[in-house]
Amino acid sequence: MLELRRLRLLTEFVRRGSIAATASSLGYTPSAVSQQLAALEREVGVALLDRTARSAELTDAGRRLAERSEEILTLVEAAEADLSAQENAPTGRVVVTGFPTAAVAFAPALARSLGDHPGLTFVLRQTRPGEGLRQVQSGEVDIALIDDWTGKAPEQAPSTLKFFHLRRDPVVLALPEGHAMADPTVPVDLQELRDQPWMAAPAGEPSRRAVERLLDTVGGARPVPWEFEGLHTILSLVARGIGITAVPALTLAAGDQGVAVRRLPGRTIAREVYAVTRTASVRRPSVAVTLGAIHAAARQTQPTPPES
Structure with missing residues (x-):
């Protein structure tokens, strides 16, 4: 049976392009990542990586499994969200990452709003430009606050991500x-x-x-x-x-x-500000209530000066 943890490693390898970068992003050693990917190869019975002394690339079989892995992980998260949606109150840990100005601006309102849910553990982190989408896609965080100066971010993103416009x-x-x-x-x-x-x-x-x-x-x-x-x-x-x-x-x-x-x-x-989460996790009560709090924080934060 395939282990989900190893499938996540494989999908992260696809995003990062090397074992060293995969290890760095997930907090593992390169040796540990290599060993887990080798164990995944034994599970499926085919070579997934074409290794050389200095690099590793996906084989054709590796690319096919990586595509399936995205589907599998999305379905698993959707099933978990469906089950947790039956809960009466949001519980568990929700991790939000945001570009610095959004994190500073929204933090007070989020703390006040989410304080009404004692079963919820809320974590707000700051991230560098461009990292938020990758982190939410890889599952490192549940929600990312991103800014978009191009006006094209939602249409260029994969269907596994859901965008919620917060403000201009x-x-x-x-x-x-x-x-x-x-x-x-x-x-x-x-x-x-x-x-x-x-x-x-x-x-x-x-x-x-x-x-x-x-x-x-x-x-x-x-x-x-x-x-x-x-x-x-x-x-x-x-x-x-x-x-x-x-x-x-x-x-x-x-x-x-x-x-x-x-x-x-x-x-x-101007730039557009969005909250982004995985489509499969939108129904999770903890994610849903946090998205609601983020929307409220964005409405309350209106520092633009009046017309003179």
Whole structure:
């Protein structure tokens, strides 16, 4: 009989592409992963991996079993969800991972809401861009909070994942409170701001590209003089009068003191925020109640400034 744990290892190997990367993602040693995959080969009676001294690739039989493994694991999770759906109250452990600004913004509301379910253990983690979808697909987490700047994430995702739209998150201007354009009666003039000291995330970060797109509308600007990891770090420097920036509005949900927020003129640059879970787990009471709490947290968190 096939062991589900070994099938999960096989599907993770497909996603990662090597035994070393599979071991790293799951917290095993490469030797342990290799031994478990070898045991799976003995169970099915055919070679699943074509091994060399430095690499391993799936054989044709390995690819066929990997495809079936996805189906098997999805069916098993669906069966577990169907059984747990008969429970009267959500119980067990739910792990949610999110990009940092969402995790910080939603955490207070989630803690208040999910505190009403004593049988539920809730874990909220932060993750790097692009990791959330992989983690929810592999089963490492139950729900991922992701941001999408392309508008195409749901249509490009596999059918095993279910997307729930939470909110549109526009980019806004963040200024020191003493700045002339912090006054809501003064129109925001990007042309006038283009030569001021802008701060942004490192090159390649989505929020950095948003700043560059914004400044391109007024002919570009001099190179960003300061780059910092973490949008909250940047906002703390704005509050100290060191420079100005543009960030997604959700970043300001914590209410940074000393920062004035203005809507930007013209066409709004924005990202879409989603909660993503495996389609097979949607009916689990613990996942369903957590999704409901996430939706409520997204509705309650509306830091976008009013039109001036």
